[in-house]
Amino acid sequence: MWSLLLAAALSAPAAAQEVRWTFAGALQTDVRYGIDKIDVGEWYAPLSQEPGFIRNQNLINTKIGAKTDGARFFWDADFVLMGFPDTLDSTTALSRREKIDPFRFEVHNAYAEAWDLGGLRGLDMRVGQQKIQWGVGDQFNPTNNLNADDLEDPLLFGDQLGNVMARLDYTPIPSLSFSAVVVPVFKPALLPQTGRIALGLTDRIPVDDAELRRELYASNALLESFALSWPTVVSGVSPQLPDSSFENMQWSGRIAGTLGMHDLALSYYKGRFDFPVATNNHTTAAPGEQCNPDDEEDCIKGLLQTIASVGYPEMQVWGFNAAGEVNPLGWALRRAKPIGYRLEVARIDPERQTMSVTNDELALGITTQPAGEYDYQLEGGGRPEVLPTDAFLKWTAGLDYTFGKHVYVNAQWVHGMPDEFGAGDWASGGGGATQRQAELLTYDDPLVCNVLNLTTDPRGQGEQCVKEWTRPKIGDYGVIGADLTFRQTTLRVFTILDFTPVTVSTYDADAGERVSTKFAWNTDTGRSMVIYPELKHAFPSGFSLSGGAVVMIGEPWTKFGDPATGGTQIFTRARYAF
């Protein structure tokens, strides 16, 4: 329908108007090397990444525009040669070019737009594949939710996936605009390839209820123990995307304008969180005795294979944006220039989501677990929450300044990364926490934590037998970067410092209770950061060379020490833009 409207708007005038074509594009080669050796999972389900080349990519970007006085068609896409052979699982694959030399397309934009629709000056419509980039924050935009996040390439942090949508803007005066957008089909976020490593982190149980979470971990750990030797592995993930129905359509509205010297905007979005949230773990038993090739005493009787179902909870987002400049020192220092500021705040109301834990009949030898659902024993019954309805904030506040001719500095405080969701943060001290790591406690008395105790009092086993590392669901980060530019050469250095504390909770047998210790960002336990240096030289012809590194620092339970980030990498890039 939108296309018809647009076509009607365009057809008459377009026939008589001159079409102006524009072409642009780029050729780009990216080579990256992963430095860290990453090992996750036990010998029976290892997930690892050896040091080596992790990206060997050639890309051609094309941008083509066709413009008349009242309309424009625009195409912006990448053709990417992946540089690594695909999985070669048959002789046939060896004779298939797309397996040996795989490629892909990324269509960022492919839309038509018309201006001053129906003769109403300022009324514009755009229909088609597009990216709508709202929000004044630099790369951290909690109010910008229409497109799904694209985290496939960590060097393009902040990028998003194009999606088909219809956008209507009305700008009655240059300093005031009203916008409305509908997105018929939901797309989930594109996750980094190293995200697969998270499947090996079976100790991260997403349940909010701490007691139940520890109990579930204890159950898994004790089933894995020598007595039963049935370890749990995540054998797959089953994303449950919403139906492409009218009810599931995302939409958003925004009012933006300039007041004095400040740009302000209010926005509303109704749609979904684009990162997966657990909805069900279903476990089946896969008998099969096997022993560790490196230790014949270390054997298992089979695997408990879990399929993790994930969904994308609905949410509403009320957004506020402000940007401009202030000169706090202007009254004292005449040469002081104004400092640029930006503030982006999102209040998010999520849909409640619970998780179920189910299993087929599990014949484990000395005991058999009948098919069914886990007995959560929660107060009030029901299934455990992984996401309550409590509203929460995500926001970005930033300043930037230029020192002399050569130095530009940008600093931001980020409350909530794109993948973080749900109430619970450091400042409020309340809300939920996410489990980052857990381990089974050991005691001198081997009967304190064992399978027999688990079967008689499972909840107590969780409290007494599990040590866990948690952090608030919403983290706080300081992002500071600087560009040092000397003619055509730029040295960029920025760092992301995680200020979110890590809490370690364990059982104090002497005191007979659990105790928690909070580790701040400047401790060995809590330290977590990214350091990103890049040196780039732009030649006058449009050709540029750059090289640098993404250094990830932190323990495995921290944000940036997480094995799923893929660890530290170094990169080179050559690019010719035309």
Place this chain on the structure above:
Amino acid sequence: MNATLRPLRALLLGLSLLPGLAWAGSGDAVLAKVDEALNRAKDTSSRMSAETVIPGQAPLKMEFTLETKGPKRMVEFQAPGDMKGTRVLVLDRRQMYVYLPAYNKVRRVASHVQSQGFMGTMFADADMSTTRFGEAWQADLKAETDAAWTLALTPKPGEETAYARLEIEVAKSNSLPSTIRYYDAKGTHLKTEVRSEYFCQGDVCQPGHFKMTDHTRKDAYTILIQKMDKLNAGLPDDRFSQRALQQGR
């Protein structure tokens, strides 16, 4: 993560300044004539090409279109390739925006970026942003011939200027600057700007050729060539808006 710091900074900023490059004076009366002549055009549309030559380095070339209306500017780069499609909107010296095609995004840019000068050229922000000399400078008539006045400019009391002194040669034929020399507080001759090849439409004249030489950098220079497409074409106000910046029309 490209913390958007990117090359914007540099480009963005100097732009505020481009169009109505102008100065002059003969005593204050001549300077007033210069200001009036510099600001006669209601709006302009032109194509600009720039070449910066620094001894021992490859020349840096740029091409862009420039539209002006009063203090407002809209700039779109055509070359080099890594800047192609980048657009800059300057509403005034404290309200600037850039559209980055790589991010499909309009970003507000604070005025401090002007400190970086204009895109690696020999033009500084202050060289290009002054459309009325008389606002910050006072002039003495230093010399006069049949063809030209030579003005010596010093800052008005209380005014903060990027240079301690200017010397401007003003052609009597059009009351516009032909040469501007820039000095620091020690009297060092820093830069020389030559404006030539003026073309006129009615009583509105614009230079077709600018050359800025920086004597502190081994006489490195930038040549800016302006080809006027339209003069006083009646550009609408909404041509200088974030909407137009996003749409690129």
